[in-house]
Amino acid sequence: MGRRLTLYIIIGMVLGIVAGWILHSSLAADDPRLAQWADYFKLLPDVFLKLIKMIIAPLVFATIVTGIAGMGDSAALGRIGGKAIAWFLSASLTSLGLGLLLVNLFKPGVGAGLEPAEELGKLDTAELTLRHFILEIFPSSAFDAMANNNILQILVFSLFVGVGLTAIGEKGAPVVRGAEALAELMLQITGYVMRFAPFAVFGALGSVIGTRGLGIIVTYGVLVSEFYFAMFLLWVLLFLVGAIFLRGRVITLFRYIREPLLLSFSTASSEASLPKLFEQLDRFGVPRRVSGFILPLGYSFNLDGSMIYMTFASMFIAQAYGIHVPIGSQILMLLTLMVSSKGIAGVPRASLVVIAATLSQFGLPVEGIALLLGVDTFLDMGRSATNVVGNAVATAVITRSEGMLQPLHDPDADVPPAPTDSASGGRHGLNVDPEQYEA
Template identity: 70%
Template sequence: MAKRLTYYILIAMVAGIALGHLLHQSYPADSKVLAQIADVLKLLPEVFLHLIKMIIAPLILATLVTGIASMGDSSALGRIGGRALGWFITASLISIGLGLVLVNFFQPGHGLQFTAAAPVGDLATADFTLRHFVLEIFPTSVFEAMGKNNVLQILVFSLFAGVALSAIGDEGKPLVRAAEALATLMLTITGYVMKAAPLAVFGALGSVVATKGLGIVVTYGVFVSEFYFGLLLLWVLLFSAGFVFLGRRAFLLARYIREPVLLAFSTASSESALPKLFEQLDRFGVPRRISGFVLPLGYSFNLDGSMMYTSFATLFIAQAYNIHLSAGQQVAMLLTLMITSKGIAGVPRASLVVIAATLTQFGLPVEGVALLLGVDTFLDMGRTATNVVGNAMATAVITRWEGMLQPPLDPDADVPLPPHDTPEQGRKGLNLDPGV
């Protein structure tokens, strides 16, 4: 069933694009009928994402509490957290730096003489301050954090809860078992919800192409194609770095995460991929005590695709307005993006917020953000899929770094996986040395 679902998602992507193109050709761009049809199609992914968001908060809470409580000592937690943040910072510098190098090499904005094509809208740049970011980390209520799906705040509460449960010993075991049961429940619900994924993909792409048409990709073709080439290079770097730690299992990881990556790409939502990503990393051999801590942390601090986009898009706007930035200014911009991009979790239209804030700080025309709005959906698909790949690779590498990587399971097994360290249900050996 899992393998068939991947095929259904691919078929839905093609069908959605085909229907969207047909509708765009059949109705004028300002047609109310077209807008109504697109709105109905858009309802499919919106319902799906609502169902996914219903799962996210309890799943993250359960996996984090279980994972942290099972570590036993705070030194292991600190070591894993330190290694994770070290990987995240290194990956961030590489992602942002690669974006700067490529946009200087290709120079997609030079000579284009763009003018604002759409209003920038209400970007939350006023809240993009150090004070706001620090306060956003710490929850006033775990229920409010879960209600808003604030991953960072859930992580902080779960950190305290997991360490406390570990400290109180036997008295906390019933709560740990309850958290394990909750994680299993959420993954079972995920299986039900995922059956609707092809419909969500069909509706999402059909709606976008119907309203914007395939021509929007051609209009910004140079910028879009060069950015996707940059993402391809970033994927090569990620898998090459993974190969250093994981050997050939780094490339095997692609087989395991193909479905969550496809889902993230077609819906432009990292959240939609998270439950399935947990499940596939279980099958890859990552203990839940690692993935339950590193993945939520990565969703807040390790957005490789988004960070590359911020540097690429910022210099693209400068080029479009014929504004030259020196090498020193670009290095300063890199360091600025390195810091500001860590606060994008929970901010509406996050990447555009970072870009707008950076443009303002460096005296560049903030209205240039409007140039990106026409194709931002298509760009968001690529950078979201890259975020998922980056977090999956980081989690696998840190697991191997800790010496806890288990033998892999069949990636397409239908048997539900328990949230334990070494799940055995449905194991079908792939004849791989777990140390390779």
């Protein structure tokens, strides 16, 4: 199913662009039927994303609980968590710095002479505070966190459950087995949901092209192309660092995550690819107890694509309005984005909220965000895919540094084999010989 699904997704992308172009060419912009048909197209990705969100909370909970309970070694948990945070902070700073460097080099907004064309709507920047961030980490209700798919809060609750199960030993064994069964069930459901992915891709692109036309790609072509070049350089950096640890397997990693990348890119949602990314990292040889801990953490703290977008977008707006921002202020802006972007959990339209708050703080026109709304979908497609790359490389590298990387499995197998980690064949043990699995 693997190769066929990739092919079907690509076919869906092409057909979506063609269908959107036909729709846009057939109906006038003010024709109410255009909006109606675009809404019908958009129904497909909306349904797909709802199905994906249905899976995420129980999958994240089950994988973290079984992973921590299986580790048994709190020192290993702390060591992996420390490496993950160190990687996330370094990657975020690199992404922000690269975006700032390239936007000053390319100057995509200089001479734009653009005027805000759309209403921004309400962005609740008042919640973007240290108090909000700290409170947002801790759930007042596990059920509320799961109902809202708040990954950070689910992570905290799952940590407590996993550590608690480790502490009570055999008494918690039935709960651990239940969590393992739940994880397998969610992956089986993921397989069913993924069959709908090509239709979701078709609908997403059909809706965007239908309402805005192919011209929207050309209108902001300079900004989009330069932003994608910046993300390409970030991908190269990430894979080069990955190659230091993974050596030749870093190329194989890219091949294994091609489907999650396509899903995130075509639906403009990092979240859409999370269940599939779990599966592919299984096949790459990352034990579920490691990916189940690092990936949810990464989806809260390691959004490399969003990071590079924030500096790029902020400086593009300043350039478009002809406002000179001294290098000292740019560095302060970078550090502000570095901190504030870690507090966006639970805030609607997160990237735009962070950018709006930063623009306001540095005296730049907040309404300039309207300049980006026309192509935000296309920019979001790239940054969502980049978020997937960043988290996949981080997870694989940290796993390799712990000596836990397993042999490769067939990336296109319908059912991913569960990586075993111990000499006894258990799924969650820590008795791994690091030399056994050299790349």
